[in-house]
Amino acid sequence: MGIGATAGVAAVGGIALSAQAAGSKSTSKASGALAFDPDGYTKLTTTITDAAGTEHDVTYHFWKAVTYVANPVDEAYQSLNVSVPVEIDGTAVDASGAPILFANAVGGYMPSSVADATGVGGGGMTGIPGGGAPGASASAAPSASASASASSGTGTGTGEVQSGGNAMVNGGEMVSLPKLALAAGYVVVEPGARGRTLKDSDGEYYGVAPAAIVDLKAAVRYVRANKGVIPGDTDRIVSSGVSAGGALSSLLGASGDSRIYDTYLKELGAADASDAIFATGAWCPITDLEHADGAYEWNWGSNVTASTGKVVDQTVSKALQSQFAEYQAALKLRGLDGFGPLNARNYDEYLVKQYLEPSATTYLAALSASDRATYLAANTFITWAGGKATFSWADFLTHVGARKKTTPAFDAFDLSAGENNEFGKGTTVSRHFTAYSLKSDTTGLTARRLDSDIPEMLRLMNPMYHLGKENPGRSRHWWIRLGTKDSDTSLTVSANIAAAADNLGDDVNHLYYWDEGHGSNTDPGDFIKWIAKVSGYKGKRK
16 A cells, blocks of 8 residues: 555645555565565554654554564564654655655664564664673663663763664653654654574574674665565665664665675575665764774773773773774874864864864853853853853863773773673674783683684674775765763764765764763754755655
8 A cells, every 4th residue: 555645735844745645656676575565554643743842643554573584583673664654634645755764773782673663663672681691881771761861971871772763862851763754754664683682592692793784784675675665765765873773874874785794684585685775874873893992092081980980091091092093094084174184183173173162052052141151150161252162172071071981991801891792603792802902801711813703793893994995885975963971982983984974075964962971862853854855855746
């Protein structure tokens, strides 16, 4: 039952709505197990409050837990939900040519399932199955109850909360991008994916790297193979994700149609179609993992750690900072807006001028005169003159305060980090993925050299690798966001992705949220509008 349009239109969120629905023509190339059933939906109605606070009554067709590969390892995770609006505020919608929001709900590189969802925005991270993971780490995702502290930048965990693409907004409230997209007239696809804690009866981990990205690519291939049957424009797929989900979203955008995943996709029986996406939305991406320890120390090395109240071992911190300097120089990136070459010596200046001062300025300008005066009185490191905020990098670090993670932040010497588990293999729960941490291993359980497959795993999991190769199948539109108080990762990680994409000539929309922590999203409505802008979608009418 496809969706068409006739005369008589209204508009919601800039999307034209039609007065009645008609059929759509199928151009699907999928067959057998990978053929989408156009009649297999449930008709649902819900009320969605948009980013401006306006309520909309939305009727939509909902396809639940559709398996997207022919040879699934675990259907509970390798399935997707599809939501297609058919009526908004009493007016029929034509979503046949609408952009498709591809909203992953991965958090902490954990498994994500849509199997229990009862409607749009209902999927999410499933947590840790029994006996499945090492001890909780700074980068393991907590429950939803932990998210409020993360939004203010005061929590001790990542604070990442995932449920169908949800993130935090000001004040600790939740925002669901899938619901906002549906209310704007877009098609929403929510894919599940395997994650690092999944373990079979033989004790083997089957969701570690590169399972999550392979699954998401397979899901994209399924959607594209069913062009004309799954409503929406399969050439205008826009991904979204937060934290590890943001990492996977950026990786999905950077690695479109890369051949290095072919063997993995073939094993799953993925559809014979493109896995390239049109645009990428990534919030606080936890990525570039093999260089993340150095980047973290360069950024937060002088700050005390929240859990200990002490500064980390400065010998280790400075060694990792030196690694970052070498890596950053090798990238040969140029900053946005003509800044010039980015290196460890000038990156602080770049972050302050390009992102942090503009972020503070936007925040302060939006306050009332009295509230702004109160904030400035409490934060005297900021100079406010001519409607602009200025400050030093050192004062900014003092303002942020304690860092969340110890050192190394990602490849822990004792293999306790979630990322160590992400690079587990077989019955080995966790492995080192950097030579530095391997050399300083405190468990006594590791070999003298990194396992031979680690370099391949790192290439499969790092968007910077694909951007460095100028992958022709990459996304050409990038929306990247991060909170200025997010010490779950380095501020340079998202800035490097933005610079790499910009240097290739891609369209980049990147900014930081002032005084926000991990998982924040303070401009969700702007993202929904951005999708319409970059996709050129204005809705259809007849």
